[in-house]
Every structure is written in C-alpha cells, then in structure tokens.
Amino acid sequence: MTKRILVVEDNQKNRVLLRDLLMYHGYEVIEAENGEEGIQKARENHPDLILMDLQLPVVDGFAAAKVLKDTPETADIKIIAVTSFAMKGDREKVIESKFDDYLSKPIDTRQLPRVVKSLLGDDQ
Numbered sequence: 001m002t003k004r005i006l007v008v009e010d011n012q013k014n015r016v017l018l019r020d021l022l023m024y025h026g027y028e029v030i031e032a033e034n035g036e037e038g039i040q041k042a043r044e045n046h047p048d049l050i051l052m053d054l055q056l057p058v059v060d061g062f063a064a065a066k067v068l069k070d071t072p073e074t075a076d077i078k079i080i081a082v083t084s085f086a087m088k089g090d091r092e093k094v095i096e097s098k099f100d101d102y103l104s105k106p107i108d109t110r111q112l113p114r115v116v117k118s119l120l121g122d123d124q
C-alpha cells in the first residue's frame with residue numbers, strides 16, 4: 001500500500017521540492033501551508049509521516065507537533081522537523097521536543113529519502 005506523507009511548509013518552492021522528491025520515491029503526498037492546516041489535514045488523512053517546517057504562519061511547527069503528539073488519534077504519526085535553524089535556540093528546542101527526527105535546510109535530496117524510509121521501515 002502506498003504510504004502517505006503530509007508536507008507542512010509555507011514556502012511554495014520548498015513545498016514543491018519536497019513533494020516532487022517524495023513522489024519520486026513512491027509516496028503519496030498531502031500538503032498544508034501553515035500549522036493549523038497541518039493539524040487539520042493530519043486529523044483528516046492520518047498520514048504515515050509528517051514533514052513539519054518549524055517557521056510557519058498561524059501556528060508554528062513546534063506548537064502543531066505538540067498538538068498532534070498530545071492527541072491520542074494522531075499521537076502515533078511520526079513527525080520530522082524541517083528547519084533552517086536560523087532562529088537561535090531552535091536546535092535545542094527540536095531536541096527537547098517530541099519530533100521523531102529532524103532535517104535541516106537546504107534539503108539534502110539524498111539524505112531526505114534515507115531518513116524518511118528509515119522512519120517508515122521502508123529501508124529493508
């Protein structure tokens with residue numbers, strides 16, 4: 001069965017890059033442009049994995065991930081933080097948060113599928 005990944009990213013260029021890369025690797029992709037829409041689409045579609053940008057409008061990536069991890073029906077969805085670590089202290093906050101992994105921008109097109117496949121158990 002095709003696994004579904006939700007990409008929560010407000011920058012259109014980054015969102016398209018992530019979508020194309022994940023589709024190339026055989027995943028179905030759902031997109032959201034801010035944290036609130038991300039929470040809503042995660043609840044509606046229950047994806048296998050979420051790629052969550054941290055600097056997002058409306059609700060930021062930290063807050064959105066916390067809501068999802070604290071809600072029983074979405075708590076099991078794996079979440080990868082995608083960050084430029086431009087904001088001071090973000091790295092520490094990511095490590096202290098409940099993210100399953102993190103990737104830094106600019107996106108490494110070889111590292112991303114490795115991390116995704118490993119988290120989803122598709123690397124066997």
Ligand SMILES: [Mg+2]
Pocket residue numbers: 009010011053054055056
């Ligand atoms: Mg952003």
